[in-house]
Amino acid sequence: MDIKHYLRRAVSLPPHIIIKKMSDKIFRKVEFVRRRQHDMKLPTFTKALSSHDKLDSFFKCVPVELLLPHKDWIIAVTEHYLAHRFDLLGSGWVQVRHGMRCRGVEGHVYYAGREVTPDKDGRWLEGRINRANVTESKRIWRFIDGDYSPINWHLDFKSGYLWSGDTWFQDIPYGHEPGVDIKVPWELARMQHLALLVWAYSLSKNGREGFRQYDVYHREFCNQVLDFIATNPPRFGVNWRCAMDVGIRVSNWLVAYDLFKAHGAEFDREFDSLFLKSIYEHGLHIVNNLEWYSQLHGNHYLADIVGLLFVAAYLPRTPETDVWLAFAVQELVEEVEYQFTSDGVNFEASTSYHRLAAEMVVYGTALIMALPSEKLRALKDYDYRLHHSIPELRPAPTTLYSLEGSEEKTPFPVRYLEKLEKMAEFAMHITMPDGHVPQIGDNDSGRFLKLQPVYQSMTVAGAKMCYNNLDTYNVLPDDTVYWYEDHADHRHLAAAINGIFQRHDFADFATEKQLEYSIVKSLCNNGKFFSYRSKKKNNYKEHDTSDNGLELYTYPGFGLYIYKSKFLYLAVRCGHIGQNGNGGHAHNDQLSIELAIHGVPIIVDPGTYLYTPMPEKRNLFRSTTMHNTLSVSGKEQNTWHEGRSGLFGMLDQAKAKVVEINTHKFLGEHRGFGTVHRRLLDIHERYIHGFDECNLSEKKTVVFHIASGVKIHTTQRDSRLDLHCGKLKVRLSAETGEWSVHESFHSPGYGIIQNCQLVKLQSTQNSIRWLAEIMETK
Template identity: 40%
Template sequence: MIGPNYVPIDWQLDFKSGYRWRENIWHRSISFGRLPGVDIKVPWELGRMQHLPTLALACHFARTEAPGFRVAAEYVQEFRNQVLDFIATNPPGFGVNWSCAMDVAIRCANLLVARDIIMASGEHLDDVFERVLTASILAHARYVVKNLEWSPVYRGNHYLANIVGLLFAATYLPKSDEVDGWLAFSVQELVAEVDYQFHEDGSNFEASVCYHRLSAEMVLWGFALLSNLPAEKLAALTQQDVHHRKKVSRLRSGSWEMHPVPGSDRVSPVPSWCWERLAKMADFTQALTRPDGAVTQFGDNDSGRFLVIGSGEQIRADNDPAACAWSLDHGSLLAGIRAILADGSHNTAYDDPAAHIIRAFAGLYPTDRTATFALPATDSSGGRCVGDAQVWADHMRRFENTPQTRRWKSHFSAKPSGLLNEMTYQAFMGMGCFVFRSPRVYLAVRCGEIGISGLGAHAHCDQLGIELVLDGVDHVRDPGTCIYTASMEKRNAYRSATAHHVPRVKGREPANLNLGPFDLRGGAEGECLYFGSKGFIGRHSGYGAWVYRIVALEDDGISVLDFTEGELLLADPTPLPLPFSSGYGYPVSHAPSPP
């Protein structure tokens, strides 16, 4: 069934270190994080098959005779060969690519989307291949259901991926009691997790801007699927019976009420508040987007995506590791959300390939791009102001009265004056991000939760940290994440307070970095005391006593004032010069350990 000239892929290999897992090992016996330099994310990322939609898009561009692409049939054959290769050499439940239900679920969605893009481009996939793929999707779904990454407290993006991947399988697979149960369960849990994992202001609860993008992508694609369910799938939701509940634990009884789909005369089980929350997810991403189009990297960035849909130019340039199109440019998320919400104020968004495919999945073509379901206007401020002039004056006085050893002042000047002209303010109290923006200033402040109900799996020691761009020049920039389990030295270097422009106590961290690579429990959360036209004031107690930071907006610069009323001795908050990491695995150079 596989073509004669195909070169098989070693799906078990970490090709960076040379370490190889084995395909005959039961998934629960797979171990990782024990050998320096070995990174399980390398085969995991490959095994997610997120390159297949890109391969399918290449087929589409080839069909349109776009320059720089081969004959379309070559892409179809390569897609077919890789899928069959993977299925043959990765039996369900065995090997590294079945050791994490999140990756299984993401792979399921990518297989189906890639198939659809190829079919929509006018190419054909034979019946034998279709039967093999269908059987594999069924195996993927059964694995996910048996290995749901649910926790009553610490569930996060992994569980959300489980649910959306299961939704893809249940939408595509032929109707049965088992599949109908999966569909009802995935709808139930998707709506519940949007409420659980995303704050009312749209920010994600994992304390990471990049994980916000990952989880928001899952919600976006899930809602797109539910906006265009076939009649028999809608019937399975409106006529849910006891047989479904026998197939999936925790599936509640009852049928789903249907609601209007934005930009359409159809209905779906997605309530109106979910669409409003999705719009606010876009607001958050837009607010944390710097003047250069990249996002601020508060929290972890593992370059994680649910589905990667890019333009022909991006596909051709994807071998350039310096390009951030797949990591720090979150424009495709914005384009996709605006497209599915039929936001006519952003017509340029429809030029993004992700927007076109999202609208196609949602059944929004043909369209006049006018929504039949009006979303309420979002608050342009992104949130309320905090504190008042008296709070500001009191804390400025306290800073001036603090002994020199317990305070520190940093100043970032700009010429000419006029920084405050046209200044806007956006507060996202959920995650704890505060953004000041003018034609000459981008200033983001991190102050809030540590994420995932206090686990802090993807948080950094960045409370009261800032990112500052003046007149297009970076003065302070979060260095990113670099790596996870392959190097705890680098992992902690990039999580450390020393990597961020935060109030510093020499030789101390505001959280325990030795609990594990994804555990900051006990770390202090930030508290905002003032946010408004004068600037920002916040505090945390991670060093054992309150430390305060005042960020003062001035017409010719930004002043950052740190102080404590305890016995702590504050140090220079200037971060150590870590190599900037634009995405997971970059840079490969050595990162120093925190002191």
């Protein structure tokens, strides 16, 4: 960040906040210098823990009948993983290895390094691992199977950029070269694919056809984990740069390891010893690098806390791990209060980040509920003075609350549980008829655990037609099956949360997601919390319903309003920019809409595409002109700072608010253009009448991004055009202005881009009236 950015931030803050931020920054800098000097001289691998120490176990065996419906894609994707092929952040299925050739990002291609010939003694690691750690790395490598080929964990395997494995983690650069995305190695190193190897192991062990011999999946798990440990010494390399990813990785390791054991796999003593030691090293790294800042702590810090919770829950009790557990429980409760509104919605102003944060909360909550009495005693008796990080740990004991109808006590107050339940309600209410959620705000395709990802099959030819950047498949026959992960289906979140509350409407909504429901329910020992709705009884009102069947779900804490019927789905965005005004994951989408008719998406949000690799594309996809609202030439609803410092923040100039709302009317406004833009929507099942008003002399444009698969037919009359999808036809017309059709882009997931079209209605008048009318239906 440049000096101008800091000066701009400084003048906007009160003096005591400036002093606090400066002191925090100075403390962190001094501490980093001390730690860097230490780590450059001495090994960062810790000494071996007691040979008698063992990890606890929480996850139970998953019934094979819950896995059988997913057999086809489990076979296919685990074959990819055995070959070290991964499809992450728009990469396409690509084998990640040393010396590979990468296709590049937007024309930017880097040299990915030379090929390696690994030897059993690990001599190939010399020159790749810093000198103080190379001896231990070579020792660890000797436990890996001789025919195993190493994964290049330090590589952005899209652009080809390679980070050095012997660079201290705080010295790792990012956002410094065009096309380079540090999220790519981070995403791979989260290792969220490991749990899927368990499902293949279980189905193979139960005699299902199409799988390898079951021990192959078990050995691959061990080899990949040891490969990572050997080539990523603690605090060196790109995969220790971000504590969030350390927390997600260690949680996925522990869940996969626990599930393997629950399904009958056995691990040798050497692996268990190295694995347990690395789990401890992950916990140590997290607690010493917490991403908590006095003015803002979001999903990164939540991942830190939940990752530390998993580590402390699984490791044997010691005074140190007791403090980790107590701190993680304390902060999880605090962060749910801080990061989730009274609506149960995450404060990032992003539907996708709501999913990510809520996943962490539900699995963290379920794990705490699964703790045995011996571990729970740590919450009553711990030495808070052993905690030296910011924020502070309160003195013992942790506050416990009685459960309704039970003598059991938990650290969860009623408000926490109500918010958790509402997290699932939000996911349920905003879901479109096709099972997808609207892309409001950023979507980085981030997940905590991927126990039941949604895969869809298509041919390679179809994939190349749909997605511009899947050209790695030009070496395969066009009729080859391509398995594509659907990032917009959030129903698994409601299923997981329903494992705690066991509500019938959640079960009906997430019928196909029984796997995560079963896993969370078993973690909670089949117990459940009472629904907050049962306390409200007849006074509870979930939503408003009109005479013509339209239901209205309002989420003012997010700034999202959903109109639903059996026929129509309309989402309207109007609210704050998130993160307590920082707007790091918000877009300039105020008064933007998404529309589906009979389950068919018609008008869609274009998504996110990329973050730091292409700053100009980052800013394009979050700009006003890329959203289904009114734009004014040369103006943004909210501005952001130039350069890398402005990529994750914006100034809340719009101050959007809802003026009036009911089941057939929405009236909202914002002030981002220096004057008021007001949008009135008259909503009926067969039509939506829009009225945009903005008193500026500049040219104004009402934009609609049209879903792929919808064809646009223009007519002789410029005042209208027709949108066709099968037998469905939607007519767009206007009293004034001129319609035009343009080429644009749509990003259904991070790093993925496809062609689409957008429609513009341009006018110089201050008032623009338009009509979206359903002419034909299926």
